[in-house]
Amino acid sequence: MPTPLKAFACGARDTLPMLLGALPFGIIFGTLAIASGLSMPATLLMSALVFAGSAQFIAVSLVASGAGLLVILVTTLIVNLRHMLYSASMLPYVRDLPQRWKVPLAFWLTDETFAVVHRHYLDASAPTEHKHWYFLGSCIAMYSNWFACTLIGALLGSSLPGMAGWGLDFAMVATFIGIVVPLLRTRPMLLSAVVAGAVALAAHALPYKLGLMLAALAGVCAGVLAERWGAESGKLTGGVDEPV
């Protein structure tokens, strides 16, 4: 019979591959944040309190480009909206837990932990007890890794002040490409990306980074419309399975 501690350790162990993926991401975030003009405490506090990689990356690049607070917060909202899908998927498994469990598990719900833990909840061969401890193990592994990597990156960034001119912001571009390209497996996804990219270029001169919002909205609409249109014409069933 598994103990809570064992379930916790299993959750942390199964998250290990995700930790490796987040490692460079966290270090680069730390250096980039310092290079963008964020102070050391603010950089660390952002990783400790926000704990959302893509949103943090985008926020520091917006800070560097002189964007206002409201723009950054609205962008954070849009970029993190996907987490609502995750919490909706996890809800059946956590809704009977007390709030003292729900609050921390929600705070630590990231893309990586969702991927690992949701699979575990669906796995009929896994023991049914203490699955929330497994969830917690995955969370703590991701969180401590993210904070440690941010710290390393921030220390690197502040000991090498010339780093701002190194073009490290390319690391963000490379990371985002590495995330997006594998997702472009259906025609609607591809169209969504093409439309978002084109609108972002065309609307780049708009103030307050409005071009980014406009492009994201256009991309989402293009994807949904393409999916519907494809489903209606019978070429695509649901638009999710057919590879390009």
Next chain:
Amino acid sequence: MSLFEIALIGGMALITFGIRYGLFAVGHRVRFNPLVSRALTYVPVAVLTAIIVPAMLMPGDGGMQLSWHNAYLVGGLAAIVIAALSRNLLATIFGSMLLFFLWRWLLA
């Protein structure tokens, strides 16, 4: 820490936690309108592409730089190729960054 940093981090933390915790707090089974949940699946691709494309083609807030002197464009194209072939995040990041820095060094 400046006031701006406090507002930035406080605001981002509240928004992110609100999104993650909202449904847990309500606690009932939630069924999204299918249109909404379909739309949400396109958000990451649309937002990230809207950041990537101008960063590759208009680096440093200048105008369009459609030239092989633009290391962001060359490195970004390399990243797209590596990602499409390998579907591996680490290979994409390290491979394209290597080319990016090499390119800048060669052009300098």
